[in-house]
Structures are given as structure tokens and as C-alpha cells.
Amino acid sequence: MTEETLFTKRLIIVGAGGLARMIYSWLPDFSGYQEAWEPAGFLSDRLDDLQGYDYELPILGTIGDYQPEPNDQLVMAIAEPRSKLSIGESLERRGAKFTSLIHPTAIIGKNVKFGRGCVICPRAVLTCDIRMGSFVLVNLAVTIGHDVRIGDGCTINAHADVTGFTELGIGVFLGSHAVVTPSVKAKDYTKIGAGSVAIRTVPPGISIFGVPGKRIN
Template sequence: MEKLIIVGAGGLARMIYSWLTGFTDCSWEPIGFISDSLNILDGYNYDLPIISSIQDYYPEVDHVLVMAIADPKSKLAIAEKLEKRGAKFITLIHSTAIIGKNVEIGKGSVICPRAILTCDIQMGSFVMINLCATIGHDVNIGNGCTINSHSDVTGCAKLGTGVFLGSHAVITPNIKVKGFAKIGAGSVVIKQVRADTTVFGVPAKQV
């Protein structure tokens, strides 16, 4: 049996570990977290240790990794570093998620409980779709995006590399959000968002 390493040990990592038995493929044995914050689990009651810093970790032949870091730039940089060392990332899809027809999900992605991916969706690598988020038809999601809980990315929207959506954010139909933009929690995006900008509000405006 392959041994599962969780990359990160913050809140998202702890949530993913808590849900692990609900993912569609549970053929791995979780053995620990890797994190550069070696004391981050102090005060929590978890039976998995931090086995290494990310900086010092080198994968063994029977190791597979799940990405559990929410910040897009950080997770893409860490994924690149670990893959150069030979790491193999898996995709996790929770059994309560609804996945429609013609949905492409890239490697290293995580689809959390009760997320809905409707149909005809293209999703890059290392994407995280959090609790109860909905992705509409004909949506394109770039590598490294993080879509937080209860967000709604509606039909034909396009998210560039590394876009971050706060919880309950809404991207209206046909809107483009360019690379590494951040959408604040509860915002409603009704026009194109430029790269490397942060927008917030209803309607969302640059801040």
C-alpha cells in the first residue's frame, strides 16, 4: 500500500485528513504531514506527526502526496520543488462531491465534500474546490486556483492561474479573472478582473 503524505499542516491540511476516509480512493496509508512550521500542530489532538519540513523532505518510492496548502503562489512553488525531487501528487475527490459529464480535473487537485462540478469543465493541476462550492458549465479553471467554501463560479467563466476566491464569492457568467487575482469573501464579480489585483464588494471593485 502506498503511503500518503499531506503537504502542509494548517487548517486545510487538518480538514483533509479529517475527511480522508470519505474520498473515493482510500487505498493509501496516511503517515504524516510535512510543513516548514514544525510546531504548527502543538495543542491539537492528531495521531499523525509532522515527519519533515517541506524544505528537507525527499519522497520515497512508495510515497504519494496530497496538496493541502490554500495560498496559490505558495502551493505552486512547493509543488514544483517537490516534483523536481520525484514526488507524485494524487487527486482527491470526496464521495459526496457531484461531478458531471466531461469534467477534466488536473493532478494534485482536491475536491472537498458537497462540491458540485456541473459539466464540460476544464480544471488545471493543484486546484482546490472547497466545501459546497459550485462550478458551472463550460468553466475553465487554471493551475493552482483555490475556490473556497460556498463560492459560485457560473457558466463560461474563466479563472487564470492561481486565482483565489474567498468564501461565498460569486463569479458571474462569461467573466474572466486573470492570474493570481484575489476575490474577497462574499464579493460578486460582474466584470473582468486584472491579474495580481484584489477585488472586494458587491459589485466587486479593486482595493
């Protein structure tokens, strides 16, 4: 075994759907590519997820059957909050180690803190004094204002705007172009639909849609 092999990590993407394919396509942009780590493949319980797509790397096996190796680093590429939190917890109980990926075109301001297993996509803007939990996805061109708190497992989809002093609980899902207005709280496992605007506190487990956002079944 060479010295290079000893220090090069295998990067494994958890998931093989659209988000996973997006992350894979950006991997050459990230620091460490083919130096500190090498992409190895995907994990998915749907072994035909890549059928019909032209990707060099395979699905290595199912998430349920995966047993971590000491040289593995995992990237969470599942958007649905409850699923990714459950899967992340299960994998970590087996000894898996998650890394966070921050795209070099993202703008990260002062005093921004991340948990493990986060993905910050291209052209996202995180201003300052932000606290973010683990397994958070900040998708393309998202803007997060100052003094924001974001809980574990949140998914913030493309072009969403999370404004200053807002608070997202555990597992909050924001659709593309959603807006959370200043100082508003979205409680655990709430959903704010695409293009919707939250102007007041959203109770736990509630979905809202529209401008302003109203509760939907």
C-alpha cells in the same frame, strides 16, 4: 516485505494548517483508505503547526528537507496559490508524485477534467464540461457551472459560485461565498474577496471586494 506492503502507498499531506487538518479528517471517506493507501503524516516548515491539536499522525519533517520515496503519494493542502504552486514545483523536481482527492459527496458531471494534485471537498458541485488545471482546491459546497476553465493553483473557498462560461487564470483566489458571474474572466493571481461579486474582467494581480467587486489596494 509482504505483497500488501508493496502495493499500499503512503499518503503524505503537504501542509499542517487548517486545510490540512480538514483533509485529514475526511480521509476515511475516500476510496482506497487503508487498502490502496495509508495516511502517513504531514509535511510542514513549521514543525509546531499541530501543537495543541489531537492528531494521531506526526509532522514527518519540513517540506524543504523531504526526499520522496517510491511508495509515497502526496496531497496538496496549502491554500495560498503562489505558495502551493512553488512548493508543488519544487517537490515534483525531486520526484514527488501528487494525487487528487475527490470527496464521495461531491457531484461531478459529464466531461469534467482534472489536473494532478487537486482536492475536491465535500458537497462541491461541478456541473459539466469543465477543465481544471493542477493543484486546484475546490472547497466545501462550491458550485462550478458549465463550460468553466480553471487554471493551475486556483483556490476556490467554501460556498463560492463560479458560473457558466467563466475563466479563472493561474493562481486565482476566491474567498468564501464569492461569485464570478457568467462569462467573466479573472486573470492570473487575482483575488475576489469573501462575499464579493465579479461582474467584469478582473486584471492580473488585482484584488476586488464588494458587490459589485471593486479594486482595493
